[in-house]
Amino acid sequence: MREVAIVAFAQSDHLRTTDELSEVDMVMPVLHQVLAQTGLRTSDIGFTCSGSSDYLAGRAFSFTMTLDGVGAWPPISESHVEMDGAWAMYEAWVKLLTGEVDTALVYSYGKSSPGSVRDVLTRQLDPYYVAPLWPDSVALAALQAQALIDAGETDETALAGIAARSRESASANCHAQVKGSVPQGDYEVQPLRKGDCPPVSDGAVAVILAAGDKARELCERPAWIRGMDHRIEAHSLGVRDLTDSPSSRLAAERAGAFERPVDTAELHAPFTSQEVVLRKALKLGDDVAVNPSGGALAANPVMAAGLLRIGEAAARIHRGESDRALAHATSGPCLQQNLVAVLEGDAR
Amino acid sequence: MSSTVSGRVGGGVNKEPVAVVGIGQTKHVAARKDVSIAGLVREAARRALEDAQLTWADIDAVVIGKAPDFFEGVMMPELYLADALGAVGKPMLRVHTAGSVGGSTALVATNLVASRVHRTVLTLAFEKQSESNAMWGLSLPIPFTQPLLAGAGGFFAPHVRAYMRRTGAPDHVGSLVAYKDRRNALKNPYAHLHEHGITLEKVQSSPMLWDPVRYSETCPSSDGACAMILTDRAGAARSPQPPAWMHGGAMRSEPTMFAGKDFVSPKAGKDCAADVYRQAGIGDPRREIDAVEMYVPFSWYEPMWLENLGFAAEGEGWKLTESGVTELDGDLPVNMSGGVLSTNPIGASGMIRFAEAALQVRGQAGEHQVDGARKVLGHAYGGGSQFFSMWLVGAHPPTS
Numbered sequence A: 001m002r003e004v005a006i007v008a009f010a011q012s013d014h015l016r017t018t019d020e021l022s023e024v025d026m027v028m029p030v031l032h033q034v035l036a037q038t039g040l041r042t043s044d045i046g047f048t049c050s051g052s053s054d055y056l057a058g059r060a061f062s063f064t065m066t067l068d069g070v071g072a073w074p075p076i077s078e079s080h081v082e083m084d085g086a087w088a089m090y091e092a093w094v095k096l097l098t099g100e101v102d103t104a105l106v107y108s109y110g111k112s113s114p115g116s117v118r119d120v121l122t123r124q125l126d127p128y129y130v131a132p133l134w135p136d137s138v139a140l141a142a143l144q145a146q147a148l149i150d151a152g153e154t155d156e157t158a159l160a161g162i163a164a165r166s167r168e169s170a171s172a173n174c175h176a177q178v179k180g181s182v183p184q185g186d187y188e189v190q191p192l193r194k195g196d197c198p199p200v201s202d203g204a205v206a207v208i209l210a211a212g213d214k215a216r217e218l219c220e221r222p223a224w225i226r227g228m229d230h231r232i233e234a235h236s237l238g239v240r241d242l243t244d245s246p247s248s249r250l251a252a253e254r255a256g257a258f259e260r261p262v263d264t265a266e267l268h269a270p271f272t273s274q275e276v277v278l279r280k281a282l283k284l285g286d287d288v289a290v291n292p293s294g295g296a297l298a299a300n301p302v303m304a305a306g307l308l309r310i311g312e313a314a315a316r317i318h319r320g321e322s323d324r325a326l327a328h329a330t331s332g333p334c335l336q337q338n339l340v341a342v343l344e345g346d347a348r
Numbered sequence B: 001m002s003s004t005v006s007g008r009v010g011g012g013v014n015k016e017p018v019a020v021v022g023i024g025q026t027k028h029v030a031a032r033k034d035v036s037i038a039g040l041v042r043e044a045a046r047r048a049l050e051d052a053q054l055t056w057a058d059i060d061a062v063v064i065g066k067a068p069d070f071f072e073g074v075m076m077p078e079l080y081l082a083d084a085l086g087a088v089g090k091p092m093l094r095v096h097t098a099g100s101v102g103g104s105t106a107l108v109a110t111n112l113v114a115s116r117v118h119r120t121v122l123t124l125a126f127e128k129q130s131e132s133n134a135m136w137g138l139s140l141p142i143p144f145t146q147p148l149l150a151g152a153g154g155f156f157a158p159h160v161r162a163y164m165r166r167t168g169a170p171d172h173v174g175s176l177v178a179y180k181d182r183r184n185a186l187k188n189p190y191a192h193l194h195e196h197g198i199t200l201e202k203v204q205s206s207p208m209l210w211d212p213v214r215y216s217e218t219c220p221s222s223d224g225a226c227a228m229i230l231t232d233r234a235g236a237a238r239s240p241q242p243p244a245w246m247h248g249g250a251m252r253s254e255p256t257m258f259a260g261k262d263f264v265s266p267k268a269g270k271d272c273a274a275d276v277y278r279q280a281g282i283g284d285p286r287r288e289i290d291a292v293e294m295y296v297p298f299s300w301y302e303p304m305w306l307e308n309l310g311f312a313a314e315g316e317g318w319k320l321t322e323s324g325v326t327e328l329d330g331d332l333p334v335n336m337s338g339g340v341l342s343t344n345p346i347g348a349s350g351m352i353r354f355a356e357a358a359l360q361v362r363g364q365a366g367e368h369q370v371d372g373a374r375k376v377l378g379h380a381y382g383g384g385s386q387f388f389s390m391w392l393v394g395a396h397p398p399t400s
Helices: A023-038 A062-070 A085-097 A117-124 A137-150 A156-172 A212-218 A246-254 A272-281 A305-318 B037-052 B101-114 B151-167 B173-185 B200-204 B233-237 B267-280 B301-308 B317-322 B346-362
Strands: A004-011 A047-051 A078-081 A103-111 A187-189 A202-211 A223-232 A264-266 A324-331 A337-344 B019-025 B061-065 B092-095 B120-128 B208-210 B223-231 B244-253 B291-293 B375-382 B387-394
Touching (some): A004 A023, A004 A212, A023 A202, A047 A062, A047 A085, A078 A085, A078 B244, A085 A103, A085 A202, A085 A223, A085 A324, A085 A337, A085 B101, A103 A305, A117 A137, A137 A187, A202 A212, A202 A305, A223 A246, A223 B092, A246 A337, A305 A324, A305 A337, B019 B037, B019 B233, B019 B346, B037 B120, B037 B223, B061 B101, B061 B346, B092 B101, B101 B244, B101 B346, B101 B375, B101 B387, B120 B346, B151 B208, B151 B301, B173 B200, B223 B346, B267 B375, B301 B317, B346 B375, B346 B387
Parallel strands (some): A047 A078, A047 A103, B061 B092
Antiparallel strands (some): A004 A223, A103 A202, A223 A337, A324 A337, B019 B223, B244 B387
């Protein structure tokens, strides 16, 4: 397999509201930053791919305008997934593996603030039997959390501990939205309290991928993608064991995550209870630094939060704080679809 | 090839050849009230599997595409469709590049095989326009942006007029395209519009919608899905039917609106075609390509794209159309299936072009088969002529 690495990562500050910014306004500074890190210009990039959702933007073809922020002239080789940016990166990684290009720019963004993201996400559900009931994302996560508690896998105190640890870690992350000591608060939907739930965030993220010697040229310590895989499960919650995540485990296995231990894991777990599920599925021991960035509990720009996890893991390798990291992204209700990337720095 | 894509490497990595071994479509109609969205996509997927004589278990990954989620009112429908497409436990990707999405989706699936990440991939695109209202889906108000007040036709009509002024094309050329495509559709059992009594006079007397685009020169709104099975060399060797081989594929994008844009012949389209021809070793597309499935939602786009794709010199495209070159029995048949003008499930329209190109080189296009078709181009575009996606398929494996 061709050697491909993440060589640059940039993100916006993640904020509760960005009324003054259009999506293009939000994305452009991040694109400029990530290009500046490598010295590349848009015209040097072999392939560009983005992830976003029209339902957040409240309009069809929303990504067509954001492309203007890339500077798509002269014409570029470009694609888009209506998914979290982690899957855009997967598409770009595959493109690099074909050998057709040496570099790729990947970005994603989400503005959750203009609407009620809890209501918006109900539109992801089976449109005939489930969506008409409007079960919101917090209620569905609460079902999963209660199943975990009933199975004896966790309790509310342990969940509160995950929330506290995540936001404490986020104190060192200048881009995070919710950090430090934050009260657990009242129940949103029992057994989940406010602290168990992600903030509503607007934000953007970008990474640059490069192959082989090009990666070494662009980055002092590239974060090599040793493997990447993603799997989807059945949509209906009634046919899934909500206390487990077989798709995460299979994706991790196919990405080579279990071949050697990792020292860092960036997990896309918007709810504290989902970290419990993922730690078990991904066989993460207590010695692994989980979500040192603060994770999705500290900032959750929908459609960007998964790519953010990959970027944060890569950045730790760039900085020499990790040698082998696992990065995870999720999509759909109660961890329906999951992606795992295994990143490594060169031996020191 | 475009000088802008300088990240490209000349060689060094040996790609796996990619073959189309299964194709399935639904009968496209205005409203499929007998099936859900899941039922619609499963129908196309099962037909593709039957064509390839494979089962769901043979599929390693699923790549699905459609145009905006607002067209059905389902956000990220791939989540709900995972079960219907046998994707549970497998990777599933959802591509969205506006009207070009059907083509882009096939290319993303192609890369999964070409990179040897997977061996056999199901790719599918659909639109079930009857579930909602496409005009509403495209008309949500956007702050500080001029709305498309009259739908897609209102956006494209001025660019058609610009083409006519620039080239001196006579008024009747658009009607000739519509008359040809609707007649071709009569030979395609899956086409939406089957206008048995169609005449050139009927096209020319149809109401003017967006001058110069008449009602009969406009695409319908369809429900439909199209699926393909893509596989590697070993998979192709086991194929019960002749495979279609991918010789070249590319995507290009440029902004929808900016001062320097040539709406009549966008540079992204030219660059995309040039990249495909370079990959496929095509020096003279007019001579070396046998037929074209082209994305023509409004009739005048046939002569416009003939020039954009390098089949005619600038200003000369309409002459090919007028002289009958693009007829089913002409020297360069265009839209043998009836094209987007006869069938338009928006998100699937690009993939139908790609699939129909593959059917031609497999010799399986039935009544609309072009005799001896060996190399056929599939073409898609989207946005305001912003996104382009193309592939060239051949009856034989690529030599390099």
